[in-house]
Structure formats: structure tokens, C-alpha cells
Amino acid sequence: MELGKTANVVINKLCKVKSRESVLITIDGLEEFRVAEEIAKAAEAADAKVMVAWHSTPRGYGKVADPYLPEPLWAAIPNTDVWIELNNQWLLYSTPWDNAMKPAVEGKGKVRYMFLGGLNVDQIVRCVGRIDIDTQAELQEILTEMTLKGRKMRITTPAGTDVYFENDPKRPVRNELFADVPGPHFLLGQIAWAPIEESINGTIVYDGSYSGGAEADLGILRTPVRVTVKNGKAVEFSGGLEAEAVKKWLHKLNDPNMYYAAHVCYGFNPGARLSGLCTEDERVWGCTEWGFGQQGPAFKAKGINAISHADGICLNSSIWIDGRQLLDKGKFTDPQLAILAKKLGRE
Amino acid sequence: MGLPEYLELELAKAADFLVRDSLKIKPGENFLVTIDTETDFRSAAAVARVAQALDAKVAVIWHTTPPGFGKATDAYLPEPVKAAIPKADAWIEFNNQWLLYSTPWEEAIKSKKVRYLCLGGIDVERLVRCVGKVNWQLLNPFLTKVAEMTHNADNVRITNPAGNDISFNMNHRPVVTETMDCSIPNVCGAHAHFLGGQIIWAPVEETISGQIVFDGALAGGGEAYFGTLRTPVKLEIKNGKIAGISGGDEAKIYEKWLAKLDDANMYKLAHVCYGFNPGAKLTGVTVEDERVWGCTEWGIGYQSWYYNGKGMPVSAISHVDGICLNCSVTLDGVEVTREGRVVHPELTDLASEVGK
Numbered sequence: 208m209e210l211g212k213t214a215n216v217v218i219n220k221l222c223k224v225k226s227r228e229s230v231l232i233t234i235d236g237l238e239e240f241r242v243a244e245e246i247a248k249a250a251e252a253a254d255a256k257v258m259v260a261w262h263s264t265p266r267g268y269g270k271v272a273d274p275y276l277p278e279p280l281w282a283a284i285p286n287t288d289v290w291i292e293l294n295n296q297w298l299l300y301s302t303p304w305d306n307a308m309k310p311a312v313e314g315k316g317k318v319r320y321m322f323l324g325g326l327n328v329d330q331i332v333r334c335v336g337r338i339d340i341d342t343q344a345e346l347q348e349i350l351t352e353m354t355l356k357g358r359k360m361r362i363t364t365p366a367g368t369d370v371y372f373e374n375d376p377k378r379p380v381r382n383e384l385f386a387d388v389p390g391p392h393f394l395l396g397q398i399a400w401a402p403i404e405e406s407i408n409g410t411i412v413y414d415g416s417y418s419g420g421a422e423a424d425l426g427i428l429r430t431p432v433r434v435t436v437k438n439g440k441a442v443e444f445s446g447g448l449e450a451e452a453v454k455k456w457l458h459k460l461n462d463p464n465m466y467y468a469a470h471v472c473y474g475f476n477p478g479a480r481l482s483g484l485c486t487e488d489e490r491v492w493g494c495t496e497w498g499f500g501q502q503g504p505a506f507k508a509k510g511i512n513a514i515s516h517a518d519g520i521c522l523n524s525s526i527w528i529d530g531r532q533l534l535d536k537g538k539f540t541d542p543q544l545a546i547l548a549k550k551l552g553r554e
Numbered sequence: 555m556g557l558p559e560y561l562e563l564e565l566a567k568a569a570d571f572l573v574r575d576s577l578k579i580k581p582g583e584n585f586l587v588t589i590d591t592e593t594d595f596r597s598a599a600a601v602a603r604v605a606q607a608l609d610a611k612v613a614v615i616w617h618t619t620p621p622g623f624g625k626a627t628d629a630y631l632p633e634p635v636k637a638a639i640p641k642a643d644a645w646i647e648f649n650n651q652w653l654l655y656s657t658p659w660e661e662a663i664k665s666k667k668v669r670y671l672c673l674g675g676i677d678v679e680r681l682v683r684c685v686g687k688v689n690w691q692l693l694n695p696f697l698t699k700v701a702e703m704t705h706n707a708d709n710v711r712i713t714n715p716a717g718n719d720i721s722f723n724m725n726h727r728p729v730v731t732e733t734m735d736c737s738i739p740n741v742c743g744a745h746a747h748f749l750g751g752q753i754i755w756a757p758v759e760e761t762i763s764g765q766i767v768f769d770g771a772l773a774g775g776g777e778a779y780f781g782t783l784r785t786p787v788k789l790e791i792k793n794g795k796i797a798g799i800s801g802g803d804e805a806k807i808y809e810k811w812l813a814k815l816d817d818a819n820m821y822k823l824a825h826v827c828y829g830f831n832p833g834a835k836l837t838g839v840t841v842e843d844e845r846v847w848g849c850t851e852w853g854i855g856y857q858s859w860y861y862n863g864k865g866m867p868v869s870a871i872s873h874v875d876g877i878c879l880n881c882s883v884t885l886d887g888v889e890v891t892r893e894g895r896v897v898h899p900e901l902t903d904l905a906s907e908v909g910k
Contacts, residue, residue: 229632236606251591251618256632262613263606277611278584278641283634 210328213336214245218253220340221395222289222321223387226254231287233280235264237295239327246291258283268420269300269501269515276303285310289386290320296420297324299391300501300516311389312504321386322393325484333478334394334487339551343395343477344384346547350398350473350533351382357528360402362471362495364521365536366431370409372402372471378507391505396476396490401508404439407468411436411497415520417449418485423456423517425449426483432519434497441466441499453517462500464513469502471495473526477551481522488520492553493537495524559596565678568686569600571734573608577644577669578737581609586642588635590619592650594677601646613638623775624655624856624872626815631656642668644736650675650839651775655856655873663746663858671736672748675839683833684749684842685734689908693751694733696904697830700890701753703898704828705729707885710757712826712850715893716786718878720764722757722826727863729755742860751831751845756861759794762823766791766852770877772804773840778811778874780804781838787876796821796854808874817855819870824857826850828883832908836879843877847910848894850881 218224230250234243243259250257262280265272276298284290284298285307298304299322310316323331354374363369374380380400386392393399414431418424430447444450457465476490489496500513523537532540538554539545548554573579585605589598598614605612615638620630628636631653639645639658645668652674653659662668676684704710704724711721730740734750748754769786773779785802799809812820831845844851853875857868880894890898896905 229634231632231634247616256618256630258615258617258632258635258638260613260615260634260638261602263611275611277586277613278643279586279613279615279638282641283615283638286637287632287634 209332209336210241210245211248213332214249216335216340217246217291217321217323218249221335221385222291222319223385224250224253224255224289228255228288229286230255230257230289230291231283232257232259232291232293233284233298234259234261234293235295236262237264238293238325241328242293242326242331255289258287265296266421267515268297270302271420271515272296272298272301276301285316285318288317288319290318292320292322292324293326295325297322299324300503308391309504317389319386319389320391322391322486324486326394326486330482330484330487333480334396334476334490337478338395338476342547342550346475346544346551347382347384347398349544349547350475351380353528353533354380354398354400359529361527362521363525364412364414365523366414366521367410367412367433368521368524370407370411370436372408373406374400375403379505381505391503394476394486394490396479397472397474399470399472401470401502401506404468404509407436407439409436410434411519411521413519413521415481415491415494415522416483416485416488417453417517417519418488419453419456419517420515423453425452427481436468439468441468460514462514464511465500465515465517467511467513468497468499469511469516470498470506472498477553481520485518489518491520491522493523493534495521495526497521561678561682564682564686565596565600568681569597569604571685572601572646572671573604576734576736577646577671579605579608579610579644583610583643584641585610585612586638586645587612587614587648588639588645588653589614589616589648590650591616592619593648593675596678597648597673597676597681620651621776622872623652625657625870626775626872627651627653627656631658640665640668644669646671646673648673648676655858660867663744666745669736669745670747672841674841676749676841680837680839680842683835684751684831684845688750688831688833690734690750692907693830693832696901696908697731697733697751697753699901699904700828700830701729701731703885703890704753704755709886711884712878712881714767714769714878714881716767716769716878717765717788718767718881720762720766720791722763723761725758727755727757728861729753730861740860744858744860746858746860749831749841749845751834752827752829754825754827754861756825756857759823759862762791762794764791765789766876766878768876768878770836770846770849770879771838771840771843772808772874772876774808774811774874775872776811778808782836791823794823815871817871819868820855820872820874822854822857822868822870824853824855824868824873825861826852832910836877840875844875846877846879848880848891850878850883852876852878
């Protein structure tokens with residue numbers, strides 16, 4: 208029953224599906240089909256033309272997936288009005304994704320993409336179905352505005368993150384909630400942007416989880432992975448076995464662009480828990496997340512082109528925007544935001 | 555994992571046959587399965603698993619059911635379905651409201667790249683009965699012989715106990731035998747394959763005259779999808795076209811449906827078939843019904859370009875199939891079947907090999 212309600216929220220509230228629109232739902236063999244089925248039902252009830260593509264699971268993310276994807280899927284993806292991705296090994300940043308998203312971002316395409324990659328029944332109910340969407344929208348709106356206006360930023364965590372960077376006022380700050388206009392959209396509770404790449408300096412310590420697809424899908428980390436960043440480039444990895452695994456994997460990919468920071472995000476989904484699934488983890492309340500490698504077109508940044516993309520989570524972040532503290536170890540210090548957080552069941 | 559479902563093992567065997575032996579899927583090939591919401595998803599899942607085991611790139615498309623067949627589906631199909639279909643290397647269609655003769659289907663078949671197998675509306679039980687349990691090695695020599703005799707005939711006459719009496723000329727039109735070997739094109743050079751146990755061709759259209767009586771089933775898509783018929787539907791045929799429709803309630807609905815479609819080509823006969831699948835029963839699902847042993851079937855409306863030898867389809871908004879049971883077929887005056895039983899001396903032994 209909760210799943211039915213959740214599917215309804217996805218179709219009607221988040222994707223705002225209209226009658227006779229084509230809705231494509233993609234799901235691979237590792238994912239729970241019930242989620243696709245329920246979202247398809249809600250779309251059918253909304254009088255959409257629905258297609259669920261259940262397909263072979265590619266061995267990795269992004270362009271690594273290209274050779275494993277069935278040709279019919281390549282053709283289907285850019286030809287829909289709405290695309291809801293549920294894949295465990297996601298198609299995000301793959302070539303068919305580019306083919307759909309580049310025109311959409313440039314105002315020439317129609318695909319509204321909603322990324323819900325890897326969410327099982329429990330996760331989608333927690334992170335979508337049970338959220339007070341109106342209050343969440345209010346909170347995210349304020350946070351986005353504050354970030355858009357900010358220039359110099361600093362993020363620290365108890366695990367040792369201490370990173371500085373500058374924002375470019377011409378670049379968008381993406382407020383992830385609705386998929387009501389063409390282009391890429393992601394699970395709610397995330398605010399993402401690309402800082403000026405060369406301005407990123409300091410130490411990022413992933414103490415939550417790390418996800419790079421295939422063998423670099425490390426899930427929840429047993430030992431933190433410490434990344435030293437100089438002028439936007441990862442120059443050193445240290446920590447335990449997992450840090451070694453990341454180093455090895457990056458070496459194997461043999462793509463220098465995989466070492467460049469692509470984006471940073473805040474996580475503020477009241478239902479998200481650290482589960483080892485990146486989609487959920489990067490929205491854990493009060494975390495920050497750094498993505499390296501492929502840089503999506505929606506960031507309107509440098510447009511780093513890399514073979515894949517990796518995301519790591521820094522828990523309980525403290526954030527300063529132009530010297531003013533916004534968050535202290537994952538808790539809002541701003542009184543207005545603290546009230547909204549309380550309404551959403553968080554601090 | 556749940557408990558095993560009905561015919562689970564038999565389904566696995568039938569799926570294995572379809573993917574390995576019938577479509578001969580190779581590693582790395584793009585294997586597409588389409589299925590609408592009116593068909594049993596288990597069949598789609600079963601063939602997908604086998605193809606995945608063979609290292610194919612598998613996509614199963616489960617989609618909104620259009621309210622009709624053929625080009626009547628075009629407006630109702632999700633756009634990504636239309637784009638996906640012509641990109642496959644092999645495609646099994648399980649749709650109940652089938653995509654056969656729709657625009658994406660035409661595009662796929664004309665590309666000569668897509669090996670297409672129509673199993674429209676075939677659920678698990680039917681798949682097991684009409685594919686998995688059939689001995690194709692024994693059946694195929696029989697089908698091939700009937701097709702050869704038919705191709706060599708000048709004139710064909712078909713009667714049945716319900717009043718069917720129709721004849722037509724062949725003029726060496728190609729006769730397609732559906733043997734479940736979907737790895738090579740049919741005799742017309744098209745990679746369009748259908749459930750085995752059927753022999754299909756387009757007679758010289760203008761020579762088809764007489765009376766067709768559908769006493770088995772009639773499937774026109776949408777509101778004219780009757781399944782099995784309660785009262786026979788009689789068609790007066792003049793020069794390959796329907797000149798009159800009579801019968802009971804179903805005949806009236808069918809007549810109205812044709813008028814509503816408002817397409818003169820929906821009155822033209824497109825093809826005729828023999829049904830010779832030893833597992834087929836009359837159940838109201840056309841793909842099975844038209845293979846009931848000893849029946850003949852007429853297709854009306856859309857006609858594929860590869861049957862008529864003209865290189866161009868007779869384009870029509872949809873396609874209707876009707877079943878005439880227990881037929882007596884004569885080829886140039888020589889009996890092949892009598893009221894559904896095979897009587898030709900060159901065929902009786904082959905038929906008895908498959909228990910008929």
C-alpha cells in the first residue's frame with residue numbers, strides 16, 4: 208500500500224505526468240521489479256503511455272555500461288517524454304543518457320529524467336512516499352537560494368574533511384525535487400552544483416560510503432578514504448584497504464579525467480539512511496557528497512568528459528557560506544531552516 | 555524465492571527451445587521481448603533468462619496495451635517502444651493486442667536485420683502446448699510437403715460443414731511454412747516468423763470468390779475481438795473483397811467495426827492459412843486458434859508486401875483473422891483434407907507420425 212502511494216507521488220507530484228505522455232521506466236536485473244510495476248500502474252492511471260524496459264544489467268556505470276546495453280534501449284531512451292531510471296547499475300552518464308539529456312539541457316529536447324537508481328521498496332517508501340513534499344520544497348528552496356548567493360565555501364567533518372572552494376555565480380545550483388521541465392532530475396533531498404574546479408583545495412574524507420560502479424562499488428566504508436585535492440584534482444588517496452581499492456580501480460580505468468572533482472552536494476532527505484546505496488547515502492541528512500569524473504551537462508560547468516563517475520559521502524558536515532555557518536555537524540544553525548527541519552522530523 | 559509456479563519446468567524447456575533452437579540467439583545479440591498487460595509476463599521472463607544465459611543483451615518491454623491491432627496501435631504506443639523495436643537483432647512479441655503490421659513492425663521487417671517471432675497472446679499454458687510439447691522434427695516434413703503441394707497447385711477450393719465454400723487461383727504465389735526455424739528468412743525473404751504449425755500465403759486476390767464461414771473464432775482487435783464465436787459469421791466474397799456480412803450478433807458488431815474503421819482496404823482478403831499445430835485448441839486466442847489442426851484461416855485488411863509478390867503492402871489500418879473449422883481442401887480437384895482430417899495418400903503417414 209505504501210508503495211502504491213509512493214508511486215503516485217513519483218508520477219503525479221514529482222514528474223507531473225500529463226495525459227498521453229510517453230513514460231519510460233528502466234530497470235535492470237539486479238533491481239526489485241515491484242517498484243517499476245507500481246510506478247507503471249500510477250502512470251497508466253494518469254493516462255500516460257507506459258513502457259517498462261527490464262534489461263540485462265551492465266557491468267558498471269556511465270559509459271562503462273555502453274557496450275552492455277541492448278540497442279533497443281539506446282533508441283528508446285531519447286524518445287520519451289518522461290524517463291524514470293530505477294537501475295541498480297545506472298544508465299546515468301552513459302551515451303544514451305547523454306543523447307537524451309544534452310538536447311534537453313540545451314532547450315532542444317523533451318525528456319524529463321528522474322533518477323531513482325537502485326531504490327528498493329523500503330528505500331523508495333522512506334525517501335519519497337513518506338516525505339512531506341511541500342515542506343521539503345520550502346526547505347530546499349531556501350538552501351538553494353543561500354548557496355546561489357554564496358561565493359566562498361568551507362566544509363568540514365568530524366572525520367577530517369576540510370575543504371575550501373569558490374562558487375561561480377553564473378553556474379546553476381540544482382535543487383533536486385521535481386522533474387517538471389526537460390533535463391536531468393534526481394531523487395529529492397539533494398542540492399548539487401559544480402564549484403569553480405581549480406578553486407577546490409583541501410582534504411575530503413569519505414566516511415560514509417563510496418560508489419564507483421562494478422568493483423569500485425564499495426558501499427558503506429569500514430575505514431575512511433582520505434582524498435587530498437589540489438586545484439580540483441585528486442592527488443593522493445590514503446586510508447585502509449578501501450582507499451587502495453579506489454586507487455587500483457582508477458588506475459585500471461586509465462582516464463586522467465576521473466581524478467577531477469565534478470560536483471558537490473548537500474544531502475537533506477529526511478528518510479535517507481546510510482545503506483550502501485549511493486542514491487540514498489548521498490541524501491543522508493547533513494552529509495555532503497563529492498562526485499569525481501564525468502560532469503553532467505546540467506551543471507553548466509567545465510563539462511569534464513570521463514569514462515565513469517564516482518561518488519563519496521562525508522557524514523555530519525559543517526558548512527560555511529562566506530564565513531557564515533549554515534550547518535554544524537549535520538544540524539542546522541540557521542533558525543528558519545531549523546524550524547522546517549523539525550517539521551520534517553529532523554534537526 | 556516463492557514456490558514453483560504452474561508448468562514452471564515445461565515453461566523453462568519451451569523458452570530454451572525458442573531462444574536457442576528457434577531464434578538461435580548468439581552472444582552479444584540484442585534480444586528484445588515485447589509484452590502488453592493482457593499477456594502472462596512469465597513467458598517473457600522465461601525467454602529473457604535463457605537469452606541472458608547465452609550472453610545476449612536482453613530488453614523486455616512491458617507496456618500499455620493499445621486498443622487494437624496493427625496500425626491502429628500506432629497512436630497508442632509509447633514513443634520509446636516505437637524507437638526500440640527496429641533496433642533489435644531478434645524480437646519475440648507476446649503482445650495480446652499485437653504490434654504485428656504496425657508501423658514499427660514494418661520498419662523492423664523492412665530493415666531485414668530483425669528476426670521477428672510473433673507469439674501474440676501466447677501464455678504459459680499455450681506456449682507449453684503449442685511449442686514445448688510439439689516434436690518439430692516430425693512435424694516439419696509434413697508441413698513442408700503440404701506447402702509444396704499447395705504451391706504447385708493452380709486452383710484451391712475450401713469447404714467446411716458450416717457452409718464455407720470458397721475457391722481461388724495460386725499463380726505460383728509464395729507459400730510460407732512456419733516451422734519455428736526463425737534463424738533464416740522465410741521463402742519470401744522476410745524475417746517475419748510466426749508460431750509453427752501454420753502454412754500461409756496470399757492467393758491471387760481477384761480470383762477469390764465464394765462464401766467464407768467463420769465458425770471457430772474471429773479476432774479483429776478492439777471491440778471486434780470476439781475470441782470463439784457463438785454464431786458463425788458469413789462473408790460473401792467477390793473478387794477478393796467482402797461483398798456482404800451475415801450471421802448473428804457478432805456479425806453485426808463486426809460489420810459496424812469495419813464501418814467505423816472507415817478504410818476500404820479493411821474489406822480486402824489478405825491471406826489464407828492452413829492450421830496444423832498438434833497442440834493447438836480453439837481457445838479464443840487467434841495465434842493458437844488459427845493453428846487448430848484441419849482449420850483454415852483468412853486474414854483481412856493489412857497485407858504484407860512479401861506475400862503478394864508486388865513488393866508493396868496493401869496498407870490498412872488493421873487486420874482481422876477468422877477461423878473456419880474442419881475444412882476440406884482440394885488442390886486441383888484432389889483432396890488433401892476432409893473435414894479436418896488429412897486424407898492425401900502422400901501425407902497420411904507423415905500426419906500419423908505426430909499423432910494426427
